[in-house]
Amino acid sequence: xxxxxxxxxxxxxTTNRRAWRLEPGGAVAAEMEDENGILxxxxxxxxxxxxxxxxxxxxxxxxxxxxxxSNRGWIEAPYVPCPAGLPExxxxxxxxxxxxxxxxxxxxxxxGDLADVMRGEEVQVLGAYxxxxxxxxxxxxxxxxxxxxxxxxxxxxxxFRTVMTGELFNLLREHSILADLLETPAEPGPAxxxxxxxxxxxxxxxxxxxxxxxxxxxxKAPRExxxxxxxxxxxxxxxxxxxxxxxxxxxxxxxxxxxxxxFCAALAAAGRPSRAVDGEAxxxxxxxxxxxxxx
Amino acid sequence: xxxxxxxxxxxxxTTNRRAWRLEPGGAVAAEMEDENGILxxxxxxxxxxxxxxxxxxxxxxxxxxxxxxSNRGWIEAPYVPCPAGLPExxxxxxxxxxxxxxxxxxxxxxxGDLADVMRGEEVQVLGAYxxxxxxxxxxxxxxxxxxxxxxxxxxxxxxFRTVMTGELFNLLREHSILADLLETPAEPGPAxxxxxxxxxxxxxxxxxxxxxxxxxxxxKAPRExxxxxxxxxxxxxxxxxxxxxxxxxxxxxxxxxxxxxxFCAALAAAGRPSRAVDGEAxxxxxxxxxxxxxx
Numbered sequence: 001x002x003x004x005x006x007x008x009x010x011x012x013x014t015t016n017r018r019a020w021r022l023e024p025g026g027a028v029a030a031e032m033e034d035e036n037g038i039l040x041x042x043x044x045x046x047x048x049x050x051x052x053x054x055x056x057x058x059x060x061x062x063x064x065x066x067x068x069x070s071n072r073g074w075i076e077a078p079y080v081p082c083p084a085g086l087p088e089x090x091x092x093x094x095x096x097x098x099x100x101x102x103x104x105x106x107x108x109x110x111x112g113d114l115a116d117v118m119r120g121e122e123v124q125v126l127g128a129y130x131x132x133x134x135x136x137x138x139x140x141x142x143x144x145x146x147x148x149x150x151x152x153x154x155x156x157x158x159x160f161r162t163v164m165t166g167e168l169f170n171l172l173r174e175h176s177i178l179a180d181l182l183e184t185p186a187e188p189g190p191a192x193x194x195x196x197x198x199x200x201x202x203x204x205x206x207x208x209x210x211x212x213x214x215x216x217x218x219x220k221a222p223r224e225x226x227x228x229x230x231x232x233x234x235x236x237x238x239x240x241x242x243x244x245x246x247x248x249x250x251x252x253x254x255x256x257x258x259x260x261x262x263f264c265a266a267l268a269a270a271g272r273p274s275r276a277v278d279g280e281a282x283x284x285x286x287x288x289x290x291x292x293x294x295x
Numbered sequence: 296x297x298x299x300x301x302x303x304x305x306x307x308x309t310t311n312r313r314a315w316r317l318e319p320g321g322a323v324a325a326e327m328e329d330e331n332g333i334l335x336x337x338x339x340x341x342x343x344x345x346x347x348x349x350x351x352x353x354x355x356x357x358x359x360x361x362x363x364x365s366n367r368g369w370i371e372a373p374y375v376p377c378p379a380g381l382p383e384x385x386x387x388x389x390x391x392x393x394x395x396x397x398x399x400x401x402x403x404x405x406x407g408d409l410a411d412v413m414r415g416e417e418v419q420v421l422g423a424y425x426x427x428x429x430x431x432x433x434x435x436x437x438x439x440x441x442x443x444x445x446x447x448x449x450x451x452x453x454x455f456r457t458v459m460t461g462e463l464f465n466l467l468r469e470h471s472i473l474a475d476l477l478e479t480p481a482e483p484g485p486a487x488x489x490x491x492x493x494x495x496x497x498x499x500x501x502x503x504x505x506x507x508x509x510x511x512x513x514x515k516a517p518r519e520x521x522x523x524x525x526x527x528x529x530x531x532x533x534x535x536x537x538x539x540x541x542x543x544x545x546x547x548x549x550x551x552x553x554x555x556x557x558f559c560a561a562l563a564a565a566g567r568p569s570r571a572v573d574g575e576a577x578x579x580x581x582x583x584x585x586x587x588x589x590x
Binding site for chain 2: 071079108114117164165168174175176204205207213214215217234237240
């Protein structure tokens with residue numbers, strides 16, 4: 001498999017996928033995005049799902065990362081244990097399709113009672129480091145369905161922890177008794193900061209969620225503030241866990257801008273300096289560096 | 296409206312309803328249960344839904360409690376503020392259907408930032424007190440979709456707080472990434488106690504939920520223990536909130552036996568004495584005493 005003459009990079013998640021055709025010099029020549037995440041691919045359907053991408057972006061080698069390598073994806077790729085850097089990922093690529101495609105392994109953290117796994121975020125985090133956007137020793141959060149807090153040491157992922165913030169917010173908005181209160185988009189502001197403060201300082205999350213409903217019913221809080229408050233509450237509980245892992249200093253928030261914006265607002269309200277790094281740019285940096293390591 | 300010649304008592308919840316025909320002396324002559332909770336009743340359909348009950352149990356006055364009196368139910372019944380006893384509930388019955396039916400009001404707690412509401416549990420708690428099954432000053436929990444922790448003072452509900460334990464467990468089991476791990480019924484035992492301990496002692500619930508998945512993927516914990524662990528974890532977080540409200544001494548766990556059993560196991564593991572009181576018997580005691588107060 002040779003990536004030196006251009007390749008297709010794929011970030012293949014649970015509910016959607018993005019792909020880019022990279023020219024030999026690394027420039028993006030074309031891209032696509034659709035909702036054919038791994039859950040939308042029928043059993044035995046990955047060969048065809050990959051062919052769709054090639055039909056749109058060209059017949060090139062492919063480098064894939066994300067849930068495509070999970071036990072619900074195409075083929076289960078192994079986890080690289082922490083500390084994990086780009087050389088460790090590149091050395092453990094899982095070749096598929098007669099060497100015409102490769103899946104980047106995930107990363108596992110396993111220490112005593114603590115255990116965690118990631119697939120996809122490692123490419124972004126290590127790509128940003130390889131590109132010089134973050135230092136060799138850094139603390140990051142990567143908000144999404146499952147927010148990852150990551151400690152980078154000596155240019156390698158040394159420890160991380162996942163918080164189910166995004167998934168819980170979605171479950172509450174789609175299926176819970178709070179559903180009708182959570183239709184409003186959650187924006188930073190006083191209600192968000194009030195929820196954040198509660199989540200950071202208190203330990204009664206599963207009760208406070210119901211209090212949001214009660215305060216609305218008793219007209220102690222306007223219903224249009226509930227969504228921002230609940231978002232702040234969940235992110236506050238998230239920061240409480242993450243800041244313990246992160247230690248002192250700046251936090252880099254990496255990922256989709258609409259989410260890093262919320263987390264940077266939360267970190268500012270919690271008195272922590274932060275900086276956003278675009279997840280797409282970091283992913284492309286990561287796959288380019290992996291491609292160079294295996295060429 | 297006269298209840299002295301027998302009546303039908305209805306505990307009408309969100310997802311199901313139970314009804315009993317009580318003879319003039321208070322004995323149960325017949326009963327029914329179905330899944331026509333308030334969410335299953337179409338708009339404008341309560342008159343007919345009530346007629347169904349009468350068709351099965353007899354043409355008698357009806358005394359109803361629960362979510363039937365909520366803003367999603369038949370007619371919104373007011374909340375009685377704490378402290379609330381049976382006399383306050385009886386004085387604020389909401390008459391409907393030309394005095395042939397009445398809805399017991401809910402109870403609201405409103406103090407500073409704290410706010411909470413209940414509908415249905417108040418009849419059970421105050422019924423058990425009126426019957427002498429619990430003292431005038433007592434601490435209770437009432438597990439269910441929304442667990443209620445209640446402090447009874449001088450025979451009245453003085454304060455309470457709702458924890459969304461049951462609903463969160465159901466959301467996780469039905470819709471989350473943990474769904475396939477939570478199919479096993481949650482039983483007391485070592486995994487339950489381990490989760491309980493974590494929930495009681497730590498404040499990282501939204502992260503620990505993902506750790507359950509990671510430990511299973513990394514084969515650090517058997518997948519058949521995940522359900523009991525998550526149940527223990529959520530109940531531990533619940534107890535942490537509730538025991539602050541409850542203060543010292545015995546906790547009475549009231550409600551459905553399969554749930555009070557789990558909570559009594561959790562309280563025992565947390566070193567707190569507890570006793571279960573059957574929710575159905577307490578409900579019937581409550582409606583009988585309310586009927587006497589208005590006859």
